[in-house]
Amino acid sequence: MPEPITSRRLTPRGVATAALIGTAIEWYDFFVYATTAIIVFNQLFFPSDSPLTSMLLAFSTLGVGFLARPLGGVLFAHFGDRAGRKKTLVTSLILMGTATVLVGCLPTYDQIGATAAVALVALRFVQGLAVGGEYGGAVLLAVENAPQGKKVRYGSFPQFGSPVGILASAFVISMFQMLPEHDYLSWGWRIPFLLSIILLVVGLVVRAKIDESEEFTRTKESIAATASASRVPVVELLARHWKAVFLGVGITLTAHGAYVTVSFLPAYSTVAYDMPSSIVATTLIFASIGGIATLAAIVRTLDNKDRDRTIARGGLIFAVSTPLLFLATQQFGEIGLIVGVTAGYMAIMPYYASLSSALADLFPVEVKYTGISVCYQISSVLAGGLLPIALSAATRYVESWVPAAVAAATTGAVTLIAGTISKRTHPQSELPAAAPPKTTIEG
Template identity: 45%
Template sequence: MARSTTTAPAKAGPSKKGIFAASFVGTSIEWYDYYIFGTAAALVFGTVFYPEFDPTAGTIAAFATFAVGFIARPLGAAVIGHFGDRIGRKSMLVLTLLLTGGSTFLIGVLPTYAAIGVGAPLLLVALRLIQGFGVGGEWGGAVLIATEHASPRRRAVYGSFAQFGVPVGVLTSNLAFLAVSGMDNEDFLAWGWRIPFLISIVLVLVGFFVRSKLQDAPEFQEVKEKKQVIKIPVAELLKRQPRTLVLASLASIAPPAVGYTVIVYMLTYGTTVVGFDRTTLLWLILGSTAVWIGTIVVAALLSDRFGSKPVFAIGALTAVL
């Protein structure tokens, strides 16, 4: 197929700043949504949605609701990934933003157990499933669209754009809860916890504006133009790369396991067992995000210089320590 000089500019794609904004802003918003659920599960959901349980059982039930999102994430990754390969990355990234942000906002207006009984936790679980589904599709899509626009020597740096969204999501979600954590406990349980969920709608609008300006990578556009899009991408993955899929899935278990232990479980353990004030723990987690962001920058630069495998191994050993 002949290539004319007139079509080249159209395939240039967005600038590095545009890719950074689309990956970083979008994932920051979605991880904000995800982490405020975890923070609320640790601090308030046991009391508000599971009041018939004793405090320990209520906390376990709240964390079980939090865990439901992780069940939905692989499904979201497969479904959104399928249509991302078939239709386009941009449209799916907009969809995941709306799914995650919309469910988060609706959690903020949910009636409590005291208002509608068992219907309240059931609705909470349903919205958590939608949230997890959206984040499952979001994460892979954001990393993919960034790396597809990168040169081979800069893929780790471009891929890290999406990763910045995780600590920034933690940062903003903790700031949101810090803003209301000083409230009287009765007011906090009655309505204060809803504020971080409700303000997420503003962030969703910002993310939608940024991602609406995004373009699919020239590489993907060329595949569509040549009609080389695979009908069932996940089947192709399982057929061609089963070993890589299994190894990558196993390797990705440890980072979130360690992260959620510190960011979410520590809030419950620290306040109920150790006796810390919730504001103190929120500030400690807030401080850790500065180290987190700096580490992402260093790791991405080192990965492009020395390869991802040794950098990942060092990170894994550090996590064990």
């Protein structure tokens, strides 16, 4: 792990903002790939006589990044729980930025054949490793530095990173899509990837100013004094806190199932309903603006809400709304797609904002990074990795949106069940200075 640059102490809000900025940069990189895969990579890296087959092959590569995320989560969390959150976050940012820039430099299928696709998938795997180590550390920076009674509010800051990253990537891509099609396919698509080098420098400067939280420092010193540090945090997590892991995976499934609506549905629409490729970026711009606005409107009220009930309600909303989004797109075309995806994304923002602090409170501090990362990334494999690959295969043969809608709705139903169980296990939600924090669930 690289040594951090000398830092100065930030306020809790400053730490949460720094976590947001770093997370937004990593999600920009992640979504630049996702969006470009749908509108460009199918032509340049996976050419086929069938446009649907090319699109599905390109979309299935998104699953590679999700499959790599648990490995990255465990790897970075291991060092994050033992050495500190800051070093791991700096490393993950460097890894993500480097992989993204290299994607922008890749030769295409016409230039080097199938090797181009292999290299593309390999770099997507590296992106998955990097983003796998990002979420847990960013959440902990915000939550562990939060004032008493404001963990949900401050823990929601990193959650802005996803819609901000979507917005930035979609906006940049849409700007270069204004080029003539030949120029865009020749070189224009590469620029959003190459711009990541600037964001990488900005992110490193911001994260250099962050110190470890007092909570982590005290716990680390106490563990060292008693010589009881877990050599392998993931082993302790699975041995002692496996029930919490099951709950954590369940409540996070909807966060990853949402990729079916924000990524798969727009891509599917360009082929199934002959919509222009620009509709993908347009839909993401509207959805991310709606998501950011919703988060900003509710962020100050989050600590007064029943967190588990909010999460369960989010799963229910997603389960019910997903089939309706696909149906609206089929019936009303581009307007149905944009309005449906935007409304659906906004509707689950309260769930999304409450998720990070709920995960953080499931585990003790000595395995907190590992616990959050394992839960978040296992669910990313199930709902974000295996799901796109399975949908690509199923849709190719069924030629219908029904498998995607049913699969996504199922993830919402699981979150509803997990949130309800969590509520019954820990009936008190964290309210300002009134209710005690959740106790840790142990096996």
